[in-house]
Amino acid sequence: MNRRSFLQWANLAGLVAGLPSARAFxxxxxxxxxxxxxxxxTAKKAASPETLLLKDYRPQSIYKIPITEVAKAKFPxxxxxxxxxxxxxxxxxxxxxxxxxxxxxxxxxxxxxxGTAFDDIQRKYSKHPERFEMWCGFDxxxxxxPGFGPAAVKELERCKQAGARGVGEIHDKGxxxxxxxxxxxxxxxxxxxxxAVWDKCGELGMPxxxxxxxxxxxxxxxxxxxxxxxxxxxxxxxxxxxxxxxxGMVDIxxxxxxxxxxxxxxxxxxxxxxxxxxxxxxxxxRNPNLYADISARxxxxxxxxxxxxxxxxxxxxxxxxxxxxxxxxxxxxVTFRILxxxxxxxxxxxxxxxxxxxxxxxxxDAILKQVYHDNAAKLLAARA
Numbered sequence: 001m002n003r004r005s006f007l008q009w010a011n012l013a014g015l016v017a018g019l020p021s022a023r024a025f026x027x028x029x030x031x032x033x034x035x036x037x038x039x040x041x042t043a044k045k046a047a048s049p050e051t052l053l054l055k056d057y058r059p060q061s062i063y064k065i066p067i068t069e070v071a072k073a074k075f076p077x078x079x080x081x082x083x084x085x086x087x088x089x090x091x092x093x094x095x096x097x098x099x100x101x102x103x104x105x106x107x108x109x110x111x112x113x114x115g116t117a118f119d120d121i122q123r124k125y126s127k128h129p130e131r132f133e134m135w136c137g138f139d140x141x142x143x144x145x146p147g148f149g150p151a152a153v154k155e156l157e158r159c160k161q162a163g164a165r166g167v168g169e170i171h172d173k174g175x176x177x178x179x180x181x182x183x184x185x186x187x188x189x190x191x192x193x194x195x196a197v198w199d200k201c202g203e204l205g206m207p208x209x210x211x212x213x214x215x216x217x218x219x220x221x222x223x224x225x226x227x228x229x230x231x232x233x234x235x236x237x238x239x240x241x242x243x244x245x246x247x248g249m250v251d252i253x254x255x256x257x258x259x260x261x262x263x264x265x266x267x268x269x270x271x272x273x274x275x276x277x278x279x280x281x282x283x284x285x286r287n288p289n290l291y292a293d294i295s296a297r298x299x300x301x302x303x304x305x306x307x308x309x310x311x312x313x314x315x316x317x318x319x320x321x322x323x324x325x326x327x328x329x330x331x332x333x334v335t336f337r338i339l340x341x342x343x344x345x346x347x348x349x350x351x352x353x354x355x356x357x358x359x360x361x362x363x364x365d366a367i368l369k370q371v372y373h374d375n376a377a378k379l380l381a382a383r384a
Contacts, residue, residue, distance in 0.1 A: 054230060057355055061345050068341035068360070070333055073103035075369050078376035081169070081209065081268060081295035081322025082107045084121045092124065095327040096131055102332040105373070106130070108322075110169040110209055112137040112180035114155050122163045133380075135209065136164035137179035138197060143187050149196040156197065160204050165383065167201055168209025169268060172252070174243035188244070189256040198256065202263030205383035209293070210256075211268040213249035215300055216275045228300075231353040246272060250283065257287045264379060266320065267292045274300035277311040284318045291379060294371070295322025298338045299352035305344075305359040316367045320376045325351070339363050339371070 086092040099107065109132050111121045118136045125132045136159035139152045156167070171178040176185040177194075187193060189210065201208050217228030218237045226232055237243060244252065250271055257265045267290060273280035274297045284290055292315075294301075301308040312319065325331050334348050341360035348358055363371070 054355070057230075058349060059347060059355070059357075061347065061357065063345055065344055066342075067346070068337055068343050070336035070340050072101070073332075073336050073368075073372060074340055074365065075103075075372045076105040077103055077321055077372045078380075079104055079107040079323050080266065080320040080376050081293045081324045082109055082327070083169075083324070084109050084111055084125070085326050087124075089124070089127070092128065092132075096128055098327055098329050098332070099131060102329055102336075104332065106133060108133050108135055108166065108168075108209075110135050112169055114139045114159060114179075114182070117180070118159055118164065119162055126163075133165050134163055135166035135168045135206075136160075138167065138170060138177070138182065140177060140179055140182040140184045140187075143177075143184040143193065148193050152197050153200045156200055156206070157204070160206060164206065165380075166207045166209065168207075168266070169211050170208060171211045172249065173212075173214050173237065174245065174249055175240065188249075188252050190252045190259065194256075195259070198260045198263050202260060207264040207266055207379060207383070209266045209268055210253065212253045213246040213272040215269075215272055215297075216246055219246055227356075228354055230355050234353070250279070254283050254287065257290045261289055263289065264382070265290050266379075268322075269293065269295055269297045269324075270301070272297075277301075277308065281311060281315050284315055291318050291320055291375065293320050293322035295324040298335055299348065299354045299356075299358060302338050302358035302360075303356050305361050309361045309363065312361065312363055312367055312371065316370045317375060319371050320379070321372050339368065 086095045095107075099105075109121070109125060111118055111134055113121060114137050118134070122134045125134060136156070139155040142148050142151065170189075172188055176183065176187050177189065178184075189198075189212070198208070214235060214237060215228065215232070217226055217232035218235045220226050220232065221238060222229065222233055222236055250273060253265075253267060253271060265287075267280075267283075270277070270292050271280055271283065273283075280292060284292065321335075323331065323335065331351065334351055337343060337346075338358060338360055340363065342362035343360040345357045345359065349355060
């Protein structure tokens with residue numbers, strides 16, 4: 001299961017040489033009438049670099065260099081960032097078999113849900129309590145009314161009693177908090193209205209998986225200078241009015257974490273500082289109650305393997321493994337290859353949707369053990 005859906009290609013269909021097209025996938029009546037008679041002409045145009053769509057660009061490495069296949073992680077893995085991708089009992093059983101084959105010991109299911117929605121997901125996965133752990137969301141109803149807080153705390157306590165062991169994934173991409181279908185426009189994590197909720201998470205021993213911002217390319221202009229244009233265009237935020245930028249959201253994250261030292265936070269996706277790991281390291285050093293998961297940012301860090309490897313070495317005790325990309329075996333193996341091997345210049349465009357080549361980090365056994373398992377195990381064991 002690839003987290004990128006077919007809609008991605010619909011959104012990107014208009015990118016020709018990095019520029020939006022007015023037509024995208026539209027087919028005119030005339031084109032439909034002409035039908036097969038235009039096939040030869042279309043094929044000829046498709047073969048020309050002058051008409052090649054960026055979405056169709058699929059470079060293949062020509063280098064005769066080692067290719068490492070990592071069928072199973074070198075050490076047992078705790079996946080700290082996944083979602084209820086499997087919808088049926090059969091799919092859940094398949095997921096467990098895949099986990100066994102690739103070496104995933106346990107998976108955190110970030111349901112982002114409360115109420116009956118959380119209860120339903122909990123019930124579906126309850127057959128495998130040792131393999132899956134359910135994390136709930138927040139009830140944000142009435143966030144803009146006086147007295148917000150007690151009801152959200154009460155539902156949090158109810159979810160804990162129903163089996164939730166953590167909270168997540170809570171989003172704020174710059175326009176306000178989102179927990180599944182619940183939204184609080186304009187209310188960011190450092191809003192005083194959230195203080196009681198964050199503190200209750202600490203009191204209950206429930207870590208919080210908090211997603212702030214999105215990758216830097218989504219905020220940049222969608223033009224020929226945008227390094228991550230293929231992916232950025234689908235998830236673009238540059239055209240959103242009144243949005244807090246990436247740097248501002250990281251400031252909000254740090255204020256929130258510092259204000260609640262007895263609550264454990266996990267910044268999803270390197271806090272989207274995959275392009276500025278030095279800053280992320282500084283944030284981690286200032287806040288001992290903050291971890292960062294590495295989920296769904298493998299392609300963003302794999303182009304800079306030496307710098308990324310040095311970052312892992314320096315902050316190995318604060319990073320936890322995550323996926324956030326379904327449950328296919330091939331997906332897991334791509335992440336293992338990046339973390340474990342020293343392979344160079346390989347492509348995984350269909351998995352990650354970036355056109356650039358990737359490289360392995362070749363992390364040491366000591367670092368792999370921490371990131372794959374030990375940091376998460378320590379974090380989970382510390383809960384009430």
